[in-house]
Amino acid sequence: MNGLGGTGAQQSKDCSFAAGSVAGAPLRVSWFLVILFLSQLVDAINEHQLPLWVRITQVTVNELLLLFTVLCHEMGHGTMARRCGGTIAEVLLWPFGGICFTTRGPTQDPKQSLTNELYIVAAGPATHFPMSFAWVVLLGAYGAAVSHVVRPSSYLYLVPFGSPPPPCFNPGWEGCFHSYSGWLMYSFLARAIQLNVMLFLFNVFFPMYPMDGAKLIVCSLQLFCGASARCAAKVLLCTSIPLSVIFIGDALLSAMGRSFMGGRGGGLQPSIMAYMGIMCLSESYRIYRLFQEERLYTHPLFALARSDTTRVVDRHGATTRLNTSERDDPEAAAAPQVQFSEIRAFAGQGRSLGEVPSTAPYQNLGMPADSRAAWFHTGCRLKRMEDDQAQRNKTVRELEDERLVAKR
Structure with missing residues (x-):
């Protein structure tokens, strides 16, 4: 041990x-x-x-x-x-x-x-x-x-x-x-x-x-x-606690057998087994408390429960900062289920190459034509702003590669 x-x-x-x-x-x-x-x-x-x-x-x-x-x-x-x-x-x-x-x-x-x-x-x-x-x-x-x-x-x-x-x-x-x-x-x-x-x-x-x-x-x-640290802690608790109780129960049964059946029993062995089960149960309870308090990272077996850095997304973009939290990292949420839809050939609403997008998809929104056009142009302007931002975020190597491709 x-x-x-x-x-x-x-x-x-x-x-x-x-x-x-x-x-x-x-x-x-x-x-x-x-x-x-x-x-x-x-x-x-x-x-x-x-x-x-x-x-x-x-x-x-x-x-x-x-x-x-x-x-x-x-x-x-x-x-x-x-x-x-x-x-x-x-x-x-x-x-x-x-x-x-x-x-x-x-x-x-x-x-x-x-x-x-x-x-x-x-x-x-x-x-x-x-x-x-x-x-x-x-x-x-x-x-x-x-x-x-x-x-x-x-x-x-x-x-x-x-x-x-x-x-x-x-x-x-x-x-x-x-x-x-x-x-x-x-x-x-x-x-x-x-x-x-x-x-x-x-x-x-x-x-x-x-x-x-x-x-x-x-x-x-x-x-x-x-597996995450919290998942591993759950597995540990689900195995340790029942086995500790079995240890204590077996020791009590041995003591009862010695008392009521007239046998010599195991000497000090039942007491030692009971004491060991109690100690293991107390150690499991300590881990359970850390699990409830979301402080498993303080235990040497669950050092991965808290990351050293964290990713923060704000108005300036995504940045990586030092993790100053005193709690475990939140467990990752389950991936959303993919919704499948039926695919039918030649049932889409496509457009020819070179055709300027129309405001037809916005005609069923229940608003005047001028409002639909303004909404459409606003969306196009936001799309251009996103493209410009993506262009500015490109590295020098990516820009050089695009220049070489265009030159060819």
Whole structure:
């Protein structure tokens, strides 16, 4: 996630601690992430299916794999922001993933700003491709080292929602791991591949703002589909708000199931989902307020909502001036429908070449002949004035071309 507005910034300042730096950028870790990790450790200790050290190792290494993957994802955003002229203020790791607080490079072109925003947003999910490839290679190499174990092909773990389970552990069976250390190593490598696949799908194909998928849709609609900023904002609101409500409703149902069905539930997971849904709903409401106030141009995703210049037509003609308005540009009105009429051959009222136009078309206007003639001559005089004005507005090149044509 490339920013959650004021909520993420406040979390970074008040509820986190410094944890060093990454590529010159300060790294902070949320205390809520520590609480979630301790909760998972308590759940693992209460289980009795595996030895205690195996359960603790599973929770710890899985958490480290998640943090490493999220950190690479966020550094993808930050590195691209640097390439576009910006900087990385800091990186925050918290229960919802991570936030890379970045600044944007100085640019006066709204379209270029939106293009840079698209590059920055897409750079995060793009990091999952090389990471997945690296983990698949490592899993394949480890599988070749333990060739006596029956295992699925490494690339099958790239299949979302259908990845095979890791090999079995049984010291007395051929084809299974005979030690917990070997079984854990294989499980961690497979888990790393699945984690990258799921995070990529969640960030790209889950259009809930401020997830990367919602930003990709908004930027693509404006840059590639020719949609206006206000139209893109409507699409964003129509996808983000229902998904936020679904997140909150699913969290409430999980909590009710834990309370009324006697199950353990998901620990802190329902609370985290509900909190995330509420934050996303608040961010969507902020965009809705900007939409109502016609100030979408103040949001980095809708820089095209207001043009830098405006075209003004007055008695001196059409001029281009700086746009000093503090509101979005009005949306273009729909093109008027073309009225088709029946065409009949030889049914027109034409005139021969060289014939002086008559006032016949004006005879049915219900006015005296003198008035009709005066009206006709006034129209001719206005036509001559328009032609003279058009002649004066011609460039030197156009006048030179006309002179050459006349000379030929």
